[in-house]
Amino acid sequence: MQLRVPFTTLLKIALFGLLVIITIKLWPVVLMLFVATLLAVMLDPLVVWLERHNVRRWIGITIVSLLVFGSVLAFVTLIIPTMISQIREMAGDIPKLRQEAFARFPILRQLPPLPKPEQFLGRGLAASLTLIEGIMAFIFVLVLAIYLIVEGRRVFEWLVSFAPKEQRPRWRQTAVEIAGVMRAFMRGQIITSAICGGWALLVLMVLHVPAPLPLAVIAAIADLIPVIGTILMTAPAAAMALTRSPAVALIVIAAYLAYHLVESYFIVPRVYGKQMRLSTLTVLVAIAVGGTLQGPLGAVLILPVVAAYPIIERIWLRDELPPDTVARHEAIES
DSSP states (O other): OOOOOOHHHHHHHHHHHHHHHHHHHTHHHHHHHHHHHHHHHHHHHHHHHHHHTTOOHHHHHHHHHHHHHHHHHHIIIIIHHHHHHHHHHHHHTHHHHHHHHHHHOGGGGGSOOOOOHHHHHHHHHHHHHHHHHHHHHHHHHHHHHHHHHHHHHHHHHHHHTTSOGGGHHHHHHHHHHHHHHHHHHHHHHHHHHHHHHHHHHHHHHHTTOSSHHHHHHHHHHHTTSTTHHHHHHHHHHHHHHTTTOHHHHHHHHHHHHHHHHHIIIIIHHHHHOGGGOOOHHHHHHHHHHHHHHHHHHHHHHHHHHHHHHHHHHHHHSTTTSOHHHHHHHHHHHO
Protein backbone atom coordinates (compact mmCIF):
# COMPACT_ATOMS: atom_id res chain seq x y z
CA MET A 1 0.00 0.00 0.00
CA GLN A 2 1.47 3.30 -1.08
CA LEU A 3 0.87 6.52 0.83
CA ARG A 4 0.43 9.47 -1.48
CA VAL A 5 0.47 13.01 -0.13
CA PRO A 6 -0.84 15.73 -2.45
CA PHE A 7 1.66 18.38 -3.48
CA THR A 8 -0.58 21.13 -2.09
CA THR A 9 -0.48 19.47 1.36
CA LEU A 10 3.32 19.30 1.24
CA LEU A 11 3.41 22.94 0.19
CA LYS A 12 1.19 23.97 3.11
CA ILE A 13 3.39 22.02 5.55
CA ALA A 14 6.51 23.66 4.10
CA LEU A 15 4.97 27.14 4.31
CA PHE A 16 3.85 26.52 7.90
CA GLY A 17 7.36 25.37 8.85
CA LEU A 18 8.83 28.44 7.18
CA LEU A 19 6.41 30.66 9.09
CA VAL A 20 7.45 29.02 12.38
CA ILE A 21 11.16 29.57 11.61
CA ILE A 22 10.57 33.20 10.64
CA THR A 23 8.57 33.79 13.82
CA ILE A 24 11.34 32.30 15.98
CA LYS A 25 14.01 34.37 14.24
CA LEU A 26 11.99 37.58 14.45
CA TRP A 27 10.50 36.94 17.91
CA PRO A 28 11.95 40.13 19.51
CA VAL A 29 10.39 42.17 16.70
CA VAL A 30 7.07 40.31 17.11
CA LEU A 31 7.16 41.06 20.84
CA MET A 32 7.82 44.76 20.26
CA LEU A 33 5.03 44.87 17.66
CA PHE A 34 2.63 43.31 20.19
CA VAL A 35 3.53 45.88 22.86
CA ALA A 36 3.21 48.70 20.31
CA THR A 37 -0.23 47.37 19.35
CA LEU A 38 -1.31 47.46 23.00
CA LEU A 39 -0.16 51.08 23.26
CA ALA A 40 -1.82 52.05 19.97
CA VAL A 41 -5.13 50.48 21.00
CA MET A 42 -4.99 52.37 24.30
CA LEU A 43 -4.15 55.74 22.71
CA ASP A 44 -6.44 55.58 19.67
CA PRO A 45 -9.65 56.44 21.63
CA LEU A 46 -8.02 59.71 22.68
CA VAL A 47 -7.42 60.56 19.02
CA VAL A 48 -11.04 59.64 18.22
CA TRP A 49 -12.24 61.83 21.11
CA LEU A 50 -10.29 64.79 19.71
CA GLU A 51 -11.80 64.13 16.26
CA ARG A 52 -15.29 64.32 17.76
CA HIS A 53 -14.36 67.77 19.08
CA ASN A 54 -13.56 69.05 15.58
CA VAL A 55 -9.83 68.38 15.77
CA ARG A 56 -8.35 67.00 12.56
CA ARG A 57 -6.99 63.49 12.90
CA TRP A 58 -3.38 64.37 12.07
CA ILE A 59 -3.48 67.18 14.65
CA GLY A 60 -4.97 64.78 17.23
CA ILE A 61 -2.23 62.23 16.54
CA THR A 62 0.38 64.98 16.93
CA ILE A 63 -1.11 66.04 20.28
CA VAL A 64 -1.18 62.45 21.53
CA SER A 65 2.41 61.90 20.36
CA LEU A 66 3.58 65.01 22.20
CA LEU A 67 1.77 63.88 25.35
CA VAL A 68 3.38 60.44 25.21
CA PHE A 69 6.92 61.60 24.55
CA GLY A 70 6.48 64.52 26.95
CA SER A 71 5.51 62.09 29.72
CA VAL A 72 8.57 59.96 28.99
CA LEU A 73 10.80 63.04 28.96
CA ALA A 74 9.33 64.25 32.26
CA PHE A 75 10.01 60.86 33.84
CA VAL A 76 13.58 60.84 32.56
CA THR A 77 14.36 64.41 33.67
CA LEU A 78 12.47 64.51 36.97
CA ILE A 79 12.31 60.97 38.38
CA ILE A 80 15.50 59.25 37.21
CA PRO A 81 17.96 61.88 38.59
CA THR A 82 16.32 61.65 42.01
CA MET A 83 16.47 57.85 41.86
CA ILE A 84 20.16 57.94 40.95
CA SER A 85 20.85 60.38 43.80
CA GLN A 86 19.07 58.15 46.32
CA ILE A 87 20.84 55.03 45.04
CA ARG A 88 24.23 56.76 45.33
CA GLU A 89 23.41 57.91 48.84
CA MET A 90 22.35 54.38 49.75
CA ALA A 91 25.52 52.95 48.18
CA GLY A 92 27.64 55.27 50.31
CA ASP A 93 25.86 54.00 53.43
CA ILE A 94 26.28 50.31 52.54
CA PRO A 95 29.23 49.70 54.94
CA LYS A 96 27.33 51.32 57.80
CA LEU A 97 24.12 49.47 56.97
CA ARG A 98 26.08 46.22 56.71
CA GLN A 99 27.56 46.64 60.17
CA GLU A 100 24.16 47.47 61.64
CA ALA A 101 22.63 44.40 60.00
CA PHE A 102 25.43 42.18 61.36
CA ALA A 103 24.90 43.62 64.83
CA ARG A 104 21.17 42.93 64.77
CA PHE A 105 21.33 39.62 62.92
CA PRO A 106 24.65 37.81 63.59
CA ILE A 107 23.59 34.94 61.31
CA LEU A 108 24.18 37.25 58.34
CA ARG A 109 27.95 37.01 58.96
CA GLN A 110 27.80 33.51 57.51
CA LEU A 111 26.73 34.84 54.11
CA PRO A 112 29.34 35.12 51.30
CA PRO A 113 31.19 38.48 51.19
CA LEU A 114 30.05 41.20 48.82
CA PRO A 115 31.75 41.41 45.41
CA LYS A 116 34.83 43.59 45.09
CA PRO A 117 34.49 47.12 43.59
CA GLU A 118 36.01 46.03 40.27
CA GLN A 119 33.36 43.29 40.03
CA PHE A 120 30.66 45.88 40.64
CA LEU A 121 32.22 48.01 37.87
CA GLY A 122 32.04 45.16 35.38
CA ARG A 123 28.45 44.43 36.28
CA GLY A 124 27.64 48.12 36.10
CA LEU A 125 29.00 48.38 32.55
CA ALA A 126 27.00 45.34 31.47
CA ALA A 127 23.88 46.76 33.13
CA SER A 128 24.47 50.12 31.39
CA LEU A 129 24.64 48.44 27.98
CA THR A 130 21.46 46.50 28.74
CA LEU A 131 19.78 49.73 29.86
CA ILE A 132 20.77 51.51 26.64
CA GLU A 133 19.38 48.63 24.56
CA GLY A 134 16.18 48.72 26.59
CA ILE A 135 15.79 52.48 26.09
CA MET A 136 16.32 52.15 22.34
CA ALA A 137 13.75 49.33 22.16
CA PHE A 138 11.29 51.38 24.21
CA ILE A 139 11.64 54.40 21.92
CA PHE A 140 11.19 52.15 18.88
CA VAL A 141 8.00 50.71 20.43
CA LEU A 142 6.61 54.22 21.05
CA VAL A 143 7.35 55.31 17.48
CA LEU A 144 5.83 52.09 16.13
CA ALA A 145 2.71 52.66 18.25
CA ILE A 146 2.24 56.14 16.76
CA TYR A 147 2.54 54.77 13.22
CA LEU A 148 0.03 52.05 14.08
CA ILE A 149 -2.42 54.76 15.09
CA VAL A 150 -1.80 56.50 11.76
CA GLU A 151 -1.97 53.47 9.46
CA GLY A 152 -3.29 50.61 11.63
CA ARG A 153 -6.87 50.68 10.36
CA ARG A 154 -5.85 50.64 6.71
CA VAL A 155 -3.41 47.79 7.33
CA PHE A 156 -6.11 45.82 9.15
CA GLU A 157 -8.61 46.30 6.32
CA TRP A 158 -5.93 45.21 3.85
CA LEU A 159 -5.35 42.02 5.87
CA VAL A 160 -9.09 41.36 6.20
CA SER A 161 -9.45 41.62 2.42
CA PHE A 162 -7.55 38.31 2.13
CA ALA A 163 -10.25 36.49 4.16
CA PRO A 164 -13.32 35.00 2.44
CA LYS A 165 -16.00 37.63 2.00
CA GLU A 166 -18.51 35.88 4.28
CA GLN A 167 -15.93 35.79 7.14
CA ARG A 168 -14.91 39.44 7.03
CA PRO A 169 -17.67 40.69 9.42
CA ARG A 170 -16.56 38.14 11.99
CA TRP A 171 -12.93 39.22 11.64
CA ARG A 172 -13.96 42.85 12.22
CA GLN A 173 -16.10 41.92 15.23
CA THR A 174 -13.21 39.88 16.65
CA ALA A 175 -10.81 42.80 16.23
CA VAL A 176 -13.20 45.25 17.90
CA GLU A 177 -13.81 43.02 20.92
CA ILE A 178 -10.14 42.06 21.34
CA ALA A 179 -9.25 45.77 21.14
CA GLY A 180 -11.63 46.29 24.07
CA VAL A 181 -9.77 43.62 26.07
CA MET A 182 -6.40 45.18 25.23
CA ARG A 183 -7.68 48.64 26.19
CA ALA A 184 -8.99 47.37 29.52
CA PHE A 185 -5.68 45.61 30.17
CA MET A 186 -3.53 48.67 29.46
CA ARG A 187 -5.83 51.05 31.33
CA GLY A 188 -5.93 48.75 34.34
CA GLN A 189 -2.17 48.18 34.36
CA ILE A 190 -1.36 51.88 34.26
CA ILE A 191 -3.87 52.85 36.97
CA THR A 192 -3.05 50.04 39.39
CA SER A 193 0.71 50.45 38.90
CA ALA A 194 0.48 54.19 39.54
CA ILE A 195 -1.59 53.66 42.69
CA CYS A 196 0.75 50.93 43.93
CA GLY A 197 3.85 53.04 43.33
CA GLY A 198 2.27 56.04 45.05
CA TRP A 199 1.24 53.97 48.07
CA ALA A 200 4.71 52.43 48.36
CA LEU A 201 6.37 55.86 48.12
CA LEU A 202 4.09 57.27 50.83
CA VAL A 203 4.69 54.36 53.22
CA LEU A 204 8.46 54.35 52.72
CA MET A 205 8.79 58.11 53.11
CA VAL A 206 6.67 58.19 56.28
CA LEU A 207 8.77 55.39 57.79
CA HIS A 208 12.05 57.02 56.59
CA VAL A 209 13.16 53.90 54.72
CA PRO A 210 16.32 54.52 52.61
CA ALA A 211 15.92 54.97 48.82
CA PRO A 212 12.10 55.31 48.82
CA LEU A 213 11.80 56.42 45.19
CA PRO A 214 13.68 53.47 43.60
CA LEU A 215 11.72 51.08 45.81
CA ALA A 216 8.46 52.75 44.77
CA VAL A 217 9.40 52.38 41.08
CA ILE A 218 10.17 48.72 41.72
CA ALA A 219 6.73 48.36 43.34
CA ALA A 220 5.01 50.01 40.35
CA ILE A 221 6.80 47.72 37.89
CA ALA A 222 6.32 44.57 39.98
CA ASP A 223 2.62 45.34 40.29
CA LEU A 224 2.31 44.54 36.59
CA ILE A 225 2.81 40.85 37.47
CA PRO A 226 -0.19 39.42 39.31
CA VAL A 227 0.38 37.41 42.51
CA ILE A 228 4.16 37.05 42.12
CA GLY A 229 4.63 40.81 41.84
CA THR A 230 3.65 41.29 45.48
CA ILE A 231 6.63 39.17 46.56
CA LEU A 232 8.99 40.92 44.15
CA MET A 233 8.08 44.37 45.49
CA THR A 234 7.87 43.45 49.19
CA ALA A 235 11.22 41.67 49.54
CA PRO A 236 13.55 44.61 48.68
CA ALA A 237 11.40 47.10 50.59
CA ALA A 238 11.44 44.90 53.70
CA ALA A 239 15.21 44.38 53.35
CA MET A 240 15.84 48.13 53.26
CA ALA A 241 13.39 48.69 56.13
CA LEU A 242 15.43 46.27 58.24
CA THR A 243 18.18 48.88 58.27
CA ARG A 244 15.81 51.02 60.31
CA SER A 245 14.49 48.31 62.63
CA PRO A 246 12.66 44.96 62.51
CA ALA A 247 9.48 46.75 63.57
CA VAL A 248 9.69 49.07 60.55
CA ALA A 249 10.23 46.07 58.28
CA LEU A 250 7.11 44.40 59.67
CA ILE A 251 5.10 47.58 59.14
CA VAL A 252 6.30 47.78 55.53
CA ILE A 253 5.35 44.15 54.90
CA ALA A 254 1.93 44.71 56.46
CA ALA A 255 1.37 47.86 54.40
CA TYR A 256 2.32 46.12 51.14
CA LEU A 257 0.10 43.10 51.88
CA ALA A 258 -2.79 45.36 52.86
CA TYR A 259 -2.52 47.20 49.56
CA HIS A 260 -2.43 43.89 47.70
CA LEU A 261 -5.74 42.87 49.31
CA VAL A 262 -7.34 46.24 48.56
CA GLU A 263 -6.13 46.13 44.97
CA SER A 264 -7.32 42.54 44.40
CA TYR A 265 -10.81 42.94 45.85
CA PHE A 266 -11.68 46.61 45.31
CA ILE A 267 -9.46 48.35 42.74
CA VAL A 268 -8.99 45.66 40.07
CA PRO A 269 -12.72 44.76 39.60
CA ARG A 270 -13.57 48.44 39.13
CA VAL A 271 -10.61 49.39 36.94
CA TYR A 272 -10.35 46.41 34.58
CA GLY A 273 -14.07 45.82 34.08
CA LYS A 274 -15.64 42.67 32.66
CA GLN A 275 -13.24 42.37 29.73
CA MET A 276 -10.32 41.23 31.92
CA ARG A 277 -12.28 39.06 34.36
CA LEU A 278 -10.16 35.93 34.74
CA SER A 279 -10.26 33.15 37.29
CA THR A 280 -7.32 32.84 39.69
CA LEU A 281 -6.46 29.42 38.25
CA THR A 282 -6.35 30.86 34.73
CA VAL A 283 -4.08 33.70 35.86
CA LEU A 284 -1.66 31.38 37.67
CA VAL A 285 -1.38 28.97 34.73
CA ALA A 286 -0.97 31.87 32.29
CA ILE A 287 1.77 33.44 34.43
CA ALA A 288 3.60 30.12 34.66
CA VAL A 289 3.49 29.61 30.88
CA GLY A 290 4.32 33.20 29.95
CA GLY A 291 7.06 33.47 32.56
CA THR A 292 8.67 30.23 31.40
CA LEU A 293 8.65 31.32 27.76
CA GLN A 294 9.60 34.99 28.06
CA GLY A 295 10.34 35.79 31.71
CA PRO A 296 8.53 38.61 33.57
CA LEU A 297 7.54 40.36 30.33
CA GLY A 298 5.91 37.18 29.05
CA ALA A 299 4.06 36.71 32.34
CA VAL A 300 2.51 40.16 31.90
CA LEU A 301 1.77 40.14 28.16
CA ILE A 302 0.14 36.72 28.14
CA LEU A 303 -2.81 37.96 30.23
CA PRO A 304 -4.62 39.93 27.47
CA VAL A 305 -4.07 36.97 25.13
CA VAL A 306 -5.75 34.62 27.60
CA ALA A 307 -8.54 37.12 28.26
CA ALA A 308 -9.19 37.37 24.50
CA TYR A 309 -9.65 33.63 24.05
CA PRO A 310 -13.35 33.57 25.11
CA ILE A 311 -14.03 36.09 22.33
CA ILE A 312 -12.52 33.75 19.73
CA GLU A 313 -14.38 30.82 21.27
CA ARG A 314 -17.71 32.67 21.12
CA ILE A 315 -17.33 34.12 17.61
CA TRP A 316 -15.48 31.33 15.80
CA LEU A 317 -15.98 28.09 17.72
CA ARG A 318 -19.55 28.30 19.02
CA ASP A 319 -20.92 26.18 16.17
CA GLU A 320 -18.18 23.58 16.61
CA LEU A 321 -18.57 23.11 20.38
CA PRO A 322 -21.35 21.50 22.45
CA PRO A 323 -24.08 24.03 23.35
CA ASP A 324 -23.14 24.31 27.02
CA THR A 325 -19.35 24.59 26.63
CA VAL A 326 -19.22 28.33 25.97
CA ALA A 327 -21.68 29.03 28.80
CA ARG A 328 -19.62 26.98 31.24
CA HIS A 329 -16.42 28.70 30.13
CA GLU A 330 -17.96 32.12 30.67
CA ALA A 331 -19.13 31.03 34.13
CA ILE A 332 -15.59 29.93 35.05
CA GLU A 333 -14.04 33.18 33.81
CA SER A 334 -16.52 35.30 35.79
